[in-house]
Amino acid sequence: MDKPRVGLKDVARLAGVSVKTVSNVVNGYVHVTPATRTRVQAAIQELNYRPNLSARNLRQGRTGIIALAVPELDIPYFAELAHFVVACAEERGLTVLIDQTGASREREQLVAEGFRAHLIDGLIFSPLALTAEDLAARMDDTPMVLLGERVSEGPADHIVVDNVAAAREATLHLASLGRRRIAAIGAQDDVAAETSRLRLAGYHRALEEAGLPADDRLVVYVEAYHRADGARAMATLLDAGQRPDAVFCFNDPLALGALRTLLERGHTVPGDVALAGFDDIEDGRYSTPTLTTVSPDKQAIASQAVDLLVDRMAKGSQAGAREIYVPYKLVIRESTNG
Structure with missing residues (x-):
């Protein structure tokens, strides 16, 4: 005969708490004391309790799954961000479905129009090819939170870092070291390259403030933001006889390629x-020399995105879209400080 299924009442009885408290622990609610949470989790483990997620989600009219759509998972920034999103979602009892769009307009359009809407309750989306007008015209009503710079003041809640201010600070740091030929690696002329445009604007603003001339020969365009692109860009500068005394790279993989x-x-x-990057990926903390970089608070980005999405899922509305800037800091390491 099959063993009877262990339920919330059994866990509550063993832990000496109410069924509601057990439910709060299972669903990831934060307002449970650590001692009580530990006692309930011990009872869950002892009884081998497994929540009936299908039944719970049917009662709530939800799947318990959210999606995260990013351009490239082989760019470490997005991989690290996905890690934090998964961790934050787990704390709220949610599972994350991760999708890679490749920055393809067609693929991003499919994501925005809800080709997996039957599977998910909400979407965290970092588009590179779509515009605010594209997203405003979407027919799918799945709650959505946007990441990145491509769509500002758009139709959905938006989490963003001030790229102009961050790039300016990194470039001014290089100038403060007495460097006078400061190059920039990472410019792009693609219509979707909003991140590139903002970081280039911050670079130029810093040069102006530092009283340094803007030399177009020191700005190198790249196709993508990978290590190989940074290595080729640095070789281009050197081969053209334009050796700088400092380089600001628009992300850390570019900087690591330039370093090589x-x-x-x-x-x-x-x-x-002197060399500085952007994103504070783990590789830069272990390179030789270690990499000076702009460090956006990836955990705050993930937490804010999940919180906003859960709020939208509860309210069922996209009215009154919010734009939230998360903090960053300049982390000075050996590549500029010796």
């Missing part, structure tokens, strides 16, 4: 060339 080229060509970092 500099070292291969016999240049010291930061002795000959």
Whole structure:
């Protein structure tokens, strides 16, 4: 005979708490004391209790699943961000379905129009190809929170970092070291390259404030934001006889690629060339030298995004879209500080 299914009442009896308290622990509510949570989790483990998610979600009219759609998971920033989104969602009893769009307009359109709407309760979306007008015209009513710079003041809640201010601060740091030929690696002329445009604007603003001339020969355009692109861009600068004494790269993989080229060509970092990146990926903390970088608060981005999405899922409305800026800091390491 099959063993009887363990229920909330059994867990509550063993833990010495109410059924409501057990439900709160199972559903990830934060307003449970640590001692009570530990006692309930011990009872759950002892009884091998498994919540009936299908029945619970049917009662709530939900799947218990949200989606995260990002351009590229092989860019470490998005992989690390996905880690934090999954962790924050788990705390709220949610499962995350992760989708990679490749920054393809067609793929992003499918995501926005809800081709997986029957599977999910909400969407956290970092679009690169779609515009605010595209998203405002979507027919799908799945709650959505936007990440990144492509769609500002759009039709949905939006989490963003002030890229102009952050790029300005990183470039001013290089200028404060007495560097006068500060290059920029990461410019793009693609219509979707809003991040690039904002960081380039911050770079130019810092040069102006520091009284340094803007030299177009020191700005290198790239196709993508991978290590190989950074290595090629640095080689382009050196081969053209434009060796800078500092470089601001628009993300950390570009900086790590540039670092490799500099070292291969016999240049010291930061002795000959000071180097700074953007995103504070884990690799930069263990490179030689370690990488100075702009560190956006990825955990805050994830937490804010999940919180806003849960709020939208509860209210069932996209009215009154909110735009929230999350903090960043400049982390100074060996690549500029020696």
